[in-house]
Amino acid sequence: MSTPGKPTAKAEARALAQRERILTAAQKCFVVHGFHAASMANIADTAGMSAGLIYRYFKGKNDIILAIIERQLEEARADIAKLHATSDLVSGIAEVFQQWQANDPNITSAALFLELTAEATRDEEIAAATHASDRVFRSDLAAWFARSAKDGGLGIPKAAVDTRVLILQCLIEGLAMRAISQPDLDVEQVKTALDQFLPSLLTA
CATH class of the missing domain: 1.10.357 (Tetracycline Repressor; domain 2)
Known part of the structure; x- marks a missing residue:
């Protein structure tokens, strides 16, 4: 039984997978565009997710x-x-x-x-x-x-x-x-x- 307010193992695994997906996409964007030219929108498009979802895991590009x-x-x-x-x-x-x-x-x-x-x-x-x-x-x-x-x-x-x-x-x-x-x-x-x-x- 999970503790109230504590993420389940499944939720933690999903969050980790999402972070890895974002980081992999960001690496591709940074190589192609450079850090400054790459935007959160570029990263979101490459990751196949919304920019809003990325902000659930990272505050901005520097965090990434x-x-x-x-x-x-x-x-x-x-x-x-x-x-x-x-x-x-x-x-x-x-x-x-x-x-x-x-x-x-x-x-x-x-x-x-x-x-x-x-x-x-x-x-x-x-x-x-x-x-x-x-x-x-x-x-x-x-x-x-x-x-x-x-x-x-x-x-x-x-x-x-x-x-x-x-x-x-x-x-x-x-x-x-x-x-x-x-x-x-x-x-x-x-x-x-x-x-x-x-x-x-x-x-x-």
């Missing part, structure tokens, strides 16, 4: 952007949690690069990453959320680098962890840019480059 940042962090943390000492990071990064090239809607696109980065230079609230998300992401990566191999980590000496994390982030973010500026880049060439570089970065 903040929710997207939060969702991206959750996805990134889940990916890091799956990493272990024997993870094939070369294949994993190459696969993401291909998804960026194909504008795969199931992952954060390279274009959306650039939109968020640019918007963080103009909006203090989004900047704060972006910086906070980045700190958590770096912390999770650093924990993986520092953990011993027997615990699923890389066993990187503590003094070298922050530098290695920075290099890996710059590499991945650079590939996101490369997916946009060089969309015809052969993924095998990316793999070759990663094979030459990553082992020294990931070895204690």
Whole structure:
């Protein structure tokens, strides 16, 4: 029996599904139009619902952007949690690069990453959320680098962890840019480059 005034599990699941539908539509609109040109009406049309319904879940575009940042962090943390000492990071990064090239809607696109980065230079609230998300992401990566191999980590000496994390982030973010500026880049060439570089970065 449900508690009066408390949403049922079915209602909560429906609300979550509606939020995800809105966020997915918003991501598409932000990539196509940019944050400022994309309107709530655009998002509503893409989501196949009324703008009024969207306002039941989000106060406005900034709320949607903040929710997207939060969702991206959750996805990134889940990916890091799956990493272990024997993870094939070369294949994993190459696969993401291909998804960026194909504008795969199931992952954060390279274009959306650039939109968020640019918007963080103009909006203090989004900047704060972006910086906070980045700190958590770096912390999770650093924990993986520092953990011993027997615990699923890389066993990187503590003094070298922050530098290695920075290099890996710059590499991945650079590939996101490369997916946009060089969309015809052969993924095998990316793999070759990663094979030459990553082992020294990931070895204690």
